[in-house]
Amino acid sequence: MTDLRSRSETSWAWRQARRPMLAVALIAAVPSWVAAQDSTMSRAFELERRGNYAAAAAAYRSLLQRDPAAVAPLLGLERALMPLGRSSEILPEVQAALRAPPGLKASGAGPVYGVALRAYAGAGLPDSLEAVAERWAGASPGDETPYREWGAAALGAHDRPGARTAYQRGRERLHRPDALAAEMAQLAIADGDYRTALGEWLPAVRRLPGYRATATTTLVGAPDSIRPNLLDQLGREHDFPARRLDADLRARWGDPLGAVERLADALPDSRPLAIDALRGLNDQLRLLTGRDAREAQGRTLELLADRTTASERARLRLDAARAYSAAGRRDDARRMLAGIANDHEAPGPVAAGASTTLVQVLIGDGKLDEAASRLAQHRTDLSGDEYAGLRRKLVVGFVQAGNLDRADSLLAGDSTVDGLALQGRLRLYRGQVAGAIERFRAAGPFAGDRTDATERTALLAMLQPIEADTLPRLGAAFLALARGDTGRAVAGLAEVGRDLAPANGGAEIQLFAGRLAAASGQAAEAERLYRAAAAPAAPGTAPAAELALAELWLEQRRPADAVAQLEHLILTYPSSALVPQARRRLDEARGAVPQT
DSSP states (O other): OHHHHHHHHHHHHHHHHHHHHHHHHHHHHHHHHHHHHHHHHHHHHHHHHTTOHHHHHHHHHHHHHHOTTOHHHHHHHHHHHHHHTOGGGGHHHHHHHHHSOGGGGGGGHHHHHHHHHHHHHHTTOHHHHHHHHHHHHHHSTTOSHHHHHHHHHHHHTTOHHHHHHHHHHHHHHHTOTTTTHHHHHHHHHHTTOHHHHHHHHHHHHHHOGGGHHHHHHHHTTOOGGGHHHHHHHHHTOOSHHHHHHHHHHHHHTTOHHHHHHHHHTTOOSOHHHHHHHHHHHHHHHTTOOSHHHHHHHHHHHHHHHTTSOHHHHHHHHHHHHHHHHHTTOHHHHHHHHHHHHTOTTSOHHHHHHHHHHHHHHHHHTTOHHHHHHHHHHTGGGSOHHHHHHHHHHHHHHHHHTTOHHHHHHHHTTOOSHHHHHHHHHHHHHTTBHHHHHHHHHHHOTTSSOHHHHHHHHHHHHHHTTOOOSBOHHHHHHHHHHHTTOHHHHHHHHHHHHHHSOGGGTHHHHHHHHHHHHHHTTOHHHHHHHHHHHTOTTOTTTHHHHHHHHHHHHHHTTOHHHHHHHHHHHHHHOTTOTTHHHHHHHHHHHHTSSOOO
């Protein structure tokens, strides 16, 4: 008995002594088990990345056998089965995860429920889908996510009625009329019900302003027939989110001025919110074309300038002035520019830009003396090229006003190629043929843009055959053309061309006058001038005159006359460079090829 008690006590003591040792052993084993889990997870992910989905699915399943509610392997299994077309095979793992004790999946309950919803939706088990969603909602009271994911799972299975049921159930359970409004709006858009969609987007945007961009994108495709109704619906709302959505839609639907008006009436006192709204509208307006869009942009930039810091305000007002100027709103442009140009605290580049734009606006308004005064006042704010360019624009303005003396005085001393080209025109307007030729030659072919260079080359070719050094009537005709009086220019050129011999510039001038007459709708006068320019005594000009006459007849739908004229050109001037073009026109006149 004593021995038995002794052995029992010894055994009990041994067991007591082993407990710390077992604990140490278990603790030591945990890292190796976790490491094994991590290794298997890494291998599964690598198999998935390489496209070996079957092996990846097997690896993920091995992990789920140890921990049914582990989120990462469950999501991995879902991904791996999808490309294999075997998504429904995840149901056993899903059911095991849902049966796991709550403590095991407390940190990842949402993703587990999400996988379960997608699995049941894909398997066509709506009752199970609903049950899981309700279970999730019970575990997360007040949360929209279970109903949102339920609806998304239904949509993934192309079940729009099921999705609608999910969203409506969520709205009822949560006792909030704006719950899941964005999701309901998207469903309405899919059904083509834009009025209902707008009614849902409004509370969604009020609750979460980030939805505004999506709301605009989905509503902008509404048919033209219902857009007025949508705008009327928005017009009954007076809060800022609704007005901003209204402005976005109006800008997209071709009413930029209405967009600015609606937004301006509802801008909040909060400066950051107002600035964000105005910048957003300006970004849209920049993509639009037309005078209304530029005026709206100017108004938006002005409103933005009123709410920004002093340094940025000057730049924004300069941008507003440019937009107003492009829209023809010169008074508004001057209003923006005058303050900047006189503000000595405005940044240098902004002040220079304001001065440049203000001078351009004044020139456009015909206020040339004021423009010249401003240009002289801000000479130091401008670079040499900017100053010279503005001075030349001012010269053109004085030419159009008929003040050649003032134009000459401004241009004196400008020895640049652009300046020489403009001096050549001033000589021409005074009838100084030799002086114009000299300046045009000195300017060369590279002054101005391509259009200017081409026109100047044509003028030089027209003037060179003229033997007289001065022709005041020719100058008066070209000055009339520069001032926009085409009728007077045609009459004057025709008179000069008639008095000159065809080979000494008469034919070339009449051809030029004929083209001006044709462009201004004087078809009969153009025909007469083309006939006169087609003189055999001017073989260099005659082919061009005959081709122009034939083209005029083609435009007048007189193909027989055009055919006869083109055949005459080809036979009479077979070596002319215009013959290939004439043959093309001849084929058109005969109907052999489509007319271009």
